[in-house]
Amino acid sequence: MMRPEEGIDRLAALVERRLGLVPASSTKEELLAFLEEKAPRRQWEAYLDRLESAGTGDAELRTLAERLTVGETYFFRHxxxxxxxxxxxxxxxxxxxxxxxxxxxxxxxxxxxxxxxxxxxxxxxxxxxxxxxxxxxxxxxxxxxxxxxxxxxxxxxxxxxxxxxxxxxxxxxxxxxxxxxxxxxxxxxxxxxxxxxxxxxxxxxxxxxxxxxxxxxxxxxxxxxxxxxxxxxxxxxxxxxxxxxxxxxxxxxxxxxxxxxxxxxxxxERVRPDIPRTPPRPSPPLRAAEVTPTTPTGARNRLKGPERAWRLLEEERYAEARAWLEALPQHEREQSLSKLLSAALHLQSGAFREAERLGEALAESGVQAAEAHYLLGLCREQAGDGHHARARYERAVHLEPTFALGHLRLGMLARREGAATAARVALRLALILLAHEQPLHLTLFGGGFGRHGLMQVCQRELWACLEAA
Ligand SMILES: C[S@@+](CC[C@H](N)C(=O)[O-])C[C@H]1O[C@@H](n2cnc3c(N)ncnc32)[C@H](O)[C@@H]1O
Structure with a gap:
């Protein structure tokens, strides 16, 4: 009878060969659950043999793909x-x-x-x-x-x-x-x-x-x-x-x-002269496949603890950042910045309940409270609860009056609710403050938009407000 680790390793190798994906260490449980669901342990060998020789479009391979792929995406990303x-x-x-x-x-x-x-x-x-x-x-x-x-x-x-x-x-x-x-x-x-x-x-x-x-x-x-x-x-x-x-x-x-x-x-091949060019930007280092928490190689792997998770978040490698955070020793996981990061990552992956739970705990502790209230506002907004979302954003900008993203969300909410004057005031303020928004806020909550992209979003909202007036 195959040992669980053997089964997981064989299935992981198959996933890599047939689907191209390197299963993160955090998906090992998923692989085990898949095997247990599909065949009794005595029959894993035969099941895996069959899967290995399965043709394109095989139903089991498709199910595996549905379970293991990460589909994080949203409109106007990057x-x-x-x-x-x-x-x-x-x-x-x-x-x-x-x-x-x-x-x-x-x-x-x-x-x-x-x-x-x-x-x-x-x-x-x-x-x-x-x-x-x-x-x-x-x-x-x-x-x-x-x-x-x-x-x-x-x-x-x-x-x-x-x-x-x-x-x-x-x-x-x-x-x-x-x-x-x-x-x-x-x-x-x-x-x-x-x-x-x-x-x-x-x-x-x-x-x-x-x-x-x-x-x-x-x-x-x-x-x-x-x-x-x-x-x-x-x-x-x-x-x-x-x-x-x-x-x-x-x-x-x-x-x-x-x-x-x-x-x-x-x-x-060669660039045509009609496409504007400037000298190449230095290649962003590091590929995710090379930086799972268990296989430290490459320059970026020198980063330790929560800092590495921050770097992964900056690069929008959310699943890896989550896996890295979860593997940290408890005392590092307990740091308020780790908690905030973890809450933002849960939010990013759609695990709103967990994001909200972590956000509440942070808001209560009073550390990183402005960010925690902002995050709770995002959770409320996605639940369609504009009323409480607004209260959270107001609290965030009360605690940190230069929190540009807080003013931006307040402006967008007000505009959607038809409160044109409040929307204009908040959006104008957000536009000024965005030029100086903390990198921490942009990384945690920018949604893949850089400072410039967020300023464009804000500007468009403001124009729409003025057009409607
Ligand atoms: C994170 S999403 C990216 C979506 C979009 N391109 C974006 O940037 O927002 C990655 C997608 O790649 C797909 N994918 C992974 N391996 C694939 C493969 N071998 N063939 C086709 N699609 C694959 C996944 O199913 C998933 O939907």
Whole structure:
């Protein structure tokens, strides 16, 4: 009879080979639960043999993928990159009547692909009728949800109000339905990026590939395989977008870095002179697959304790940050900054109850209380409880009058409630204070937006307020 560790190791190796994913140490329990559910221990060997030889699309492999993939995403994530794509890359590609074909590889529940479609419709420089967006993901359930295009408020947490109004229908239960025009502009398909599919990956099939926040979950081997496939499927001079903390270092030498303002992306082969370039930004170090808490290698691994979790959070590597925090000794977990970080990570992953529990304890202790009240406000807001959310934000800015994000949320809430004057006052103040907002607040609560991105969100809210006046 197989020992539990043997079963887990064999299943983890299979997951890496077939799905490309390196299971984090925190998912070991999940692997064990999966095996126990699927077969009695005496039959694990036979079950694993069968799974290893299963073909593409096998139902058990699909279930495994649904259980193990991390689908964290939201509308307008890493906005500066999407804006660079829409304002610089797409107009160049569409010159002389050409179409632009974009692939979102690892599209999860569709927010990224739809954000691109919305921004293209908002831009005066892009012709949306000549933009073709395809989204693919391994997780069948995510693809189903992407096609449904019906989202909870959390998915729209950084969506500017004017976009909410123009491109979504708000339902009485607090959820949002995407406009049919945008929904029908994206084609979604369940697909494993590692499976052979010569037609799909035909030479020159795409002009742009978005592969953001997927690489961090991949083994180096799976990363190399998918990147070489992308290189082949991109037109010469085509573009590749990774997440801001992801790098091609050690994985591919076929792309050059392009920097445009705060955004950077990659271009296959030589850069064409019509795309503005500045010298490459230094490669962000470290890949997630190399930094699980149990396998310390690489420069960033020199960071210890909660600091390492902070760094992972800064890089939006939430699952790893959570795993790292959970593995810390108790005295480090008990530090107030660790607790705050843990609460923010729970919030980020949608575990609102736990986030709220930790936030309450912090608020009561009086340490990091302004941040704790702000976090509790976010929890209340996502529960549709605007009244208590406002009280929490008010408490946060009372304790820390220069808390820009607190004023921003108060302004957004007031605007949604039709309190135009209160909204204008709060948003104007937020805009001034955002220029000096603490890095701690931006990292914890910026939702992937940098200072500049948040100022843009604030500015748009303010314009919308003034337009409505
Ligand atoms: C964190 S989400 C990223 C979503 C989106 N790109 C973004 O940046 O917001 C990662 C997605 O990659 C998908 N994924 C992981 N391995 C994959 C594979 N081998 N083939 C296709 N998709 C995969 C997961 O199912 C998950 O939905």
């Amino acid at each position: 906005l500066v990159q999407l804006e660079a794509l829409v304002e610089q890359v797409l107009p160049t590609l569409q010159q002389r009547g050409r179409s632009a074909r974009v692939l979102c590889a690892g599209c999860s529940t569709g927010e990224e692909a739809y954000s691109l479609s919305i921004l293209a419709r908002e831009s005066a420089r892009v012709d949306p009728s000549r933009l073709f967006i395809t989204g693919v993901d391994l997780n069948a359930r995510s693809i189903e949800r992407a096609r449904r295009a019906h989202y909870g408020p959390w998915a729209l947490r950084v969506t500017p109000q004017p976009f909410r109004e123009r491109w979504f229908q708000a339902l009485p239960d607090g959820t949002f339905v995407l406009s049919p025009e945008v929904r029908d502009s994206v084609f979604f398909e369940e697909r494993n990026l590692l499976d052979e599919a010569p037609d799909f990956w035909a030479a020159g099939a795409f002009d742009v590939i978005l592969f953001r926040n997927v690489l961090i979950y991949f083994s180096p081997e799976a990363a190399r395989r998918s990147l070489s496939r992308f290189e082949q499927a991109l037109t010469p001079g085509g573009f590749l977008f990774l997440g801001p903390s992801e790098t091609l270092r050690g994985l591919s030498e076929s792309f050059e870095t392009v920097q445009a303002g705060d955004a950077f992306y990659f271009q296959r």
